[in-house]
Amino acid sequence: xxxxxxxxxxxxxxxxxxxxxxxxxxxxxxxxxxxxxxxxxxxxxxxxxxxxxxxxxxxxxxxxxxxxxxxxxxxxxxxxxxxxxxxxxxxxxxxxxxxxxxxxxxxxxxxxxxxxxxxxxxxxxxxxxxxxxxxxxxxxxxxxxxxxxxxxxxxxxxxxxxxxxxxxxxxxxxxxxxxxxxxxxxxxxxxxxxxxxxxxxxxxxxxxxxxxxxxxxxxxxxxxxxxxxxxxxxxxxxxxxxxxxxxxxxxxxxxxxxxxxxxxxxxxxxxxxxxxxxxxxxxxxxxxxxxxx
Amino acid sequence: xxxxxxxxxxxxxxxxxxxxxxxxxxxxxxxxxxxxxxxxxxxxxxxxxxxxxxxxxxxxxxxxxxxxxxxxxxxxxxxxxxxxxxxxxxxxxxxxxxxxxxxxxxxxxxxxxxxxxxxxxxxxxxxxxxxxxxxxxxxxxxxxxxxxxxxxxxxxxxxxxxxxxxxxxxxxxxxxxxxxxxxxxxxxxxxxxxxxxxxx
Ligand code: SF4
Numbered sequence: 164x165x166x167x168x169x170x171x172x173x174x175x176x177x178x179x180x181x182x183x184x185x186x187x188x189x190x191x192x193x194x195x196x197x198x199x200x201x202x203x204x205x206x207x208x209x210x211x212x213x214x215x216x217x218x219x220x221x222x223x224x225x226x227x228x229x230x231x232x233x234x235x236x237x238x239x240x241x242x243x244x245x246x247x248x249x250x251x252x253x254x255x256x257x258x259x260x261x262x263x264x265x266x267x268x269x270x271x272x273x274x275x276x277x278x279x280x281x282x283x284x285x286x287x288x289x290x291x292x293x294x295x296x297x298x299x300x301x302x303x304x305x306x307x308x309x310x311x312x313x314x315x316x317x318x319x320x321x322x323x324x325x326x327x328x329x330x331x332x333x334x335x336x337x338x339x340x341x342x343x344x345x346x347x348x349x350x351x352x353x354x355x356x357x358x359x360x361x362x363x364x365x366x367x368x369x370x371x372x373x374x375x376x377x378x379x380x381x382x383x384x385x386x387x388x389x390x391x392x393x394x395x396x397x398x399x400x401x402x403x404x405x406x407x408x409x410x411x412x413x414x415x416x417x418x419x420x421x422x423x424x425x426x427x428x429x430x431x432x433x434x435x436x437x438x439x440x441x442x443x444x445x446x447x448x449x450x451x452x453x454x455x456x
Numbered sequence: 457x458x459x460x461x462x463x464x465x466x467x468x469x470x471x472x473x474x475x476x477x478x479x480x481x482x483x484x485x486x487x488x489x490x491x492x493x494x495x496x497x498x499x500x501x502x503x504x505x506x507x508x509x510x511x512x513x514x515x516x517x518x519x520x521x522x523x524x525x526x527x528x529x530x531x532x533x534x535x536x537x538x539x540x541x542x543x544x545x546x547x548x549x550x551x552x553x554x555x556x557x558x559x560x561x562x563x564x565x566x567x568x569x570x571x572x573x574x575x576x577x578x579x580x581x582x583x584x585x586x587x588x589x590x591x592x593x594x595x596x597x598x599x600x601x602x603x604x605x606x607x608x609x610x611x612x613x614x615x616x617x618x619x620x621x622x623x624x625x626x627x628x629x630x631x632x633x634x635x636x637x638x639x640x641x642x643x644x645x646x647x648x649x650x651x652x653x654x655x656x
Contacts, residue, residue: 214587218589218590227587227588228536267534310538334655395645397642404634
């Protein structure tokens with residue numbers, strides 16, 4: 164039996180971990196980029212990012228003032244008791260985290276423009292549910308910043324444009340975004356399914372560790388090819404020039420309708436924040452993305 | 457690529473020496489303003505009212521900070537730059553009327569702002585996007601807050617900073633725009649990239 168209180172406490176902790184400390188794989192990718200960057204201004208930007216990440220971690224402060232829109236991914240074991248408590252618990256966690264960490268209030272009614280002040284609202288925090296076999300409850304939080312979300316894009320290509328059209332759309336999206344999404348970025352890319360399927364897969368692809376190549380060798384090759392192409396644009400860190408524009412490209416796909424070729428690109432900024440924990444049936448809690456003392 | 461340590465108020469003479477790619481560390485007083493803050497300042501001017509603070513020679517920081525109130529005084533938690541292009545419609549008037557010498561933000565600005573910077577003497581200093589704790593560390597004191605009815609991110613925060621930076625001069629008073637220079641280069645590489653990817 165998972166209690167609402169346990170889920171709420173774990174979720175508050177996850178939000179705090181996510182906004183104050185980057186997962187190890189993202190930190191490593193940023194360090195690697197810093198070591199390899201040859202453009203002076205680009206390198207200075209990466210240095211500022213790394214200094215900032217360090218300071219945030221040490222002082223337990225949010226690494227960016229835009230603490231994002233809160234999105235949860237829940238993998239619920241089919242045998243977990245108490246799943247009906249989870250949604251309320253996650254909403255309560257958002258309210259508490261906003262006060263305790265603190266987070267910037269980022270939930271605005273699109274018609275009245277009123278900010279609820281506590282990061283909850285209609286469908287916010289958003290919760291993705293997945294039922295899996297087993298007795299554990301796995302919760303991931305992804306606080307998603309606005310600057311990078313704003314340059315995310317969907318194209319409903321014609322199938323005869325195929326892979327070539329797919330590659331062009333990804334590169335064009337990076338070029339059009341320029342400095343806006345706080346590069347270096349991570350690109351979540353998905354093709355197929357339908358409009359919302361592609362978008363969902365692209366965003367979920369951002370949850371994969373950056374140092375884990377795609378299990379499909381063809382897609383792994385495509386990821387590398389697109390990353391190198393994006394980095395040869397010269398946009399560079401913060402759009403001020405350099406060879407680090409994209410830290411990683413993550414690709415996923417679904418089978419498509421014969422007449423459709425949807426391509427989704429979701430852009431994630433250098434503050435590629437995420438945190439995951441697993442709650443076991445005996446109440447043990449394991450944090451998967453962060454070291455917790 | 458010179459490095460400058462400047463203090464506000466900055467004189468027009470000094471600001472005209474700065475070139476794109478220069479690095480600046482700024483000390484003194486800066487104020488935050490986003491869209492709503494810009495709009496209100498211009499409305500005040502149109503109505504013949506005084507701004508709560510004289511902006512002559514100061515820097516305007518495009519930022520919606522995350523603040524916390526402790527024992528009645530404000531503390532900056534995180535204060536990175538916001539996207540400057542949103543302020544494009546007002547910035548030329550702002551530079552002209554209030555004689556600010558530096559605009560701090562991310563992502564750069566457009567033609568109207570670039571022209572105003574050239575004409576009236578101001579530069580654009582790019583601060584690393586999202587580097588909010590680094591920025592907060594250089595903010596030594598919150599001197600005041602005006603227009604707090606606009607909400608925490610939109611209010612005008614008056615801040616005392618020390619060695620705030622590094623700020624990359626990305627638009628100077630000579631009409632140079634680093635973002636535009638990069639964009640032109642990027643556009644030139646585009647065809648090559650297409651070719652390499654086998655894009656028809
Ligand atoms: S794009 Fe990311 S790093 Fe940049 S301001 Fe937004 S949340 Fe922060």
